[in-house]
Amino acid sequence: MRDRLPAIMELMARATNLAVEARRTLPAEAIVGKPDGSVVTAVDVALQVLILTQLAEWFGALPTIAEEDSASIGGKPAALAHCRVLLESWGVRVGGKSENGSTGIDEALHLGRIDGPTHDIDACWVLDPIDGTRGFIDGDHWCPCLALLSRGTPVCAVNGFPTILGGRVFTAEAGAGCWWMPLSGGEVSQAKVRTDTLPPDEVVRVVAPAPATPSQTEARLAVGRSTGHDCALVHSDSQAKYGHVIAGLADVAYSRRGNGPGKYVWDHAGAVLLAREAGAWVGDTDGGEIDCSRGRRLVANNAVICAARSLGPAIARELAERDRVEGVRVHHARCSKELSHG
């Protein structure tokens, strides 16, 4: 896999650039509602087909957990037609309707598809072709995200971030640091998160999603202030929120589970490795690891916290206290790191 990483980086950079272009001429009928109430576009589906088809060509059809499936734009002929137009213009060949009624697009979307835990699987892709589809449509933050899990642990990640520092693709391999290059091509250089302690008179910058209600905004500010600093909110969404911490544009990003069913693994797996390899504090409210081995959802975690400037433990303690006060049922991941004070 190591020798293929530059090629995977090129693939994800190309995928991101193609999506940037496709966005400019995205017809309204290519944007549809999903059964779960979220929104998806023909570009999400086409991008997943492009990426999985290329990965299968290089590595065979490895086990895969990916966001889109045949239900995403199935039964929406206009969206499907636009997906075919995109794939053709990108030079991706998929078959027509086969005897059992499935299409080449369906088959490509389901390449290697698995459900269930991954802790016994040596190599498993986790793909979100567009994380933040709402942002993609609205001209806000979004990012194509690919991670490779080995026995449930992210060992390789490549994310395209078109909205960060003029557009960059980030990559990391376990133990080898986090690296980035401009989406337009050029030098690959190392991304490093600041780990020196934030001085008392400096403001902590916490990522906040939009739109947010006044009480959600106030809660973010209070979590930031719990570190002992004044707090400023930085807007981002999707895995781009972690990208902001890696890029030094924010100090803290987090995602709480609350009493929900657990966050989707494809919304976090890549960034967990990228941020940790860049030197960020990444963990749960009890300091535990983010357990990406449970299948489609992070059922073992209460939150994903990503922090620079030695702020991780303070944020974790504050979010743990909020879970307690709000009566959130608490889950425990396998191992914890020290939540030292200071």
Ligand SMILES: [Mg+2]
């Ligand atoms: Mg998505």
